[in-house]
Amino acid sequence: MEGEAQKATASWESGTLAPVDRLRSVRADSPIPGLVEGTEPGRSLSHYQWDYITDCALILKTAGAGQKSAMFIHAHSFEDLTAEAEEEALRTVDSGRSEEQHEEGLKALVAEQNIDEQHSNDLSDSRTKEEDVSSEAWRSHKKHVFVLSEAGKPIYTRYGTEEALSSTMGVMMALVSFVEAEKNIIRSIHADGCKVVFLTKSPLVLVGVSRTCQSDKEMLRELQYIYYQIVSLLTLTQLNHIFQHKQNYDLRRLLAGSEYLTDNLLIRLERDPGLLLSAVTCLPLASSSRDVVSSSLQAAKSKNLVFSILLAGDRLVTLVRKKDQFLHHIDLHLVFNLVGSSSSFREGEGWTPICLPKFNTAGFFHAHISYLEPASQLCLILVSTDREDFFNMSDCKQKFMERLSKRSAYQALKEAVKCPSYSVAQVGIPELRHFLYKSKSSGLYTSPEFPMVYQSDEEQERLLSLYQELHSCLHHPTRPLRYYYRCRETENLLAQVTSGFELYLCFSPLVTKASAFAAVNKLLKWIRKEEDRLFILSPLTY
């Protein structure tokens, strides 16, 4: 495995990855009413909406005049919480311009934008996230994520329904457009205990609203993941095509039934250290057994088979790739998310198009997804470039199974799945509670199971957000650090980064700084001793 993304070669693009446009045009009339981009409600601005736009203009005016202001936009009014403002509120807004100009600019812009207020109700909302978006409960969620189109149309919200939030999203878009009109980009708004981060990835705009102490950079990274999730469902080519064709398109129609993938990815971002570390973790397995599994998988090849991935839950058992083709960790996490979220029959086989955006945003791969045995955690994903390859992939799986089931390694693998993690006690450092170790060259990380003190979901999320803080400090854009040591009431933390690895350790609060640093060497020694079990040392290619 390799951390670097690799562009698809020219022959690939022209050869086997069928361009979406062609696929679309091959289709005849649609079986679903409304598939052909059709009936849309009127595009006029309602009075209702003008109120928000004016509110918004007011806020921007204050910021533009360089006053200290803090704000939080919500659906029915805005709050001017002038108390603890940050200097850099709307830092990208050029404060040289006069207030009148700002207001005028905004009006002109809004008129052009033609933000669509009304909503077609043809989308039956099957999600169980009906939540009153004007309630305190909705507002006090730790982290909101919104996705909208450049026309200000809601595409996704983590909490509540998109319909109820269309005005809010309209305002968000107005903010983005307003700043853009000045040839600037809005990055974030820092307000009272709350942070709004924007990511514009034409034709989408992503907005994160957080009450946590996450850095802008961390939030942006999460928004990027959400962006790639959406691209992986549709391809960027299709997204661009749709919005060039119809600026006002309601993308929720195409995403209907897939929202849970985004929901689940957001949960992963809070719980899975792999997404923080840009790495994946492996199932601990004796290297001799892993090698047999890998070579059995390698032997079951097929012309258009590019990646074969064997997973045990969220852990990688092995990955075989075509020579010179690399799988980016983001793409791999998207595959994990797809497998983890889909409840397709364990007895059967699934076949689905998937775009791996870090590999190529233009085309779809086709993934064959099946479990080795109905009750097993072991899931095999075979990624082909050919949409008609289902039976070839099915044969590959069959061949792999025939080979593997004859070997004792299969038994060893099944045993390993039963204890997919290890206890930190194995390391033999009494004060050490937990750690994350990422090997940079392989893009793999290892981590013990959470100890008793961090059993609950809340505690695990808390620990992860502490790691995230350390991560932010080590990777600070202007002042990166090599070490970071922090004492807290509940635990002491140490982080270290070198050219070869990244390490995050969590100790009991009683540990001394000296012994914490001494523990690093001991841990590194232990990892070196265990590495052929914890990592994939000899990845194979076709």
Added chain:
Amino acid sequence: MSDKKGPITLKVILIGNSGVGKSSVMNRYVNHRFTNMYRATVGTDFLSKTINIDGDTVTLQIWDTAGTERFQSLGTPLYRGAHCCMLVFDVTSKASFSALDGWRKEFLIQGEPKDPSDFPFIVLGNKTDLSDREVSDKLARQWCEEIRGEYFEGSAKEDLDVEKPFLRAAQRGLQQYKKHTLENTGHFQITCKQPRETRNTCEC
């Protein structure tokens, strides 16, 4: 096993709007299970089941497709080589019934069956356990006559008449299979790239 040639493989496709219960019907028929939780099918799910029809052992390859719009724009290579098509709707949703005409046309275009006017369609009205019915038995039968399909209705939830439509699909599929295998003996397929699913690759 007495059958030396191995069982005949019949490909049955389930299509229809999202949420009508295609996956539920298949899951009920093959695994005898049902869940109230809705999780839209991603792409296509494939299950097989070996059954006996009028003395022939056949393997039913059931293809449960996604009804959500995202997958419609991607083309549907898997329609080809089908022996029978099951059009599923929800009896409590008029819209899901009206959509069947479009689904059927789409199937005929994408699936390229050899004899479109004679291709077997089974129409299945699901969720008869619910009281707020919008599509009457009569209306459904009327349309079935027009398209020369056969009508069945039942409930995946209550395990009501789920097996019958599949058995009928297998019978009609088998007729289709025999007719075209006999017709085709000695001939080579000239129609463009024939997908591999026409071969009996299933090694179950």
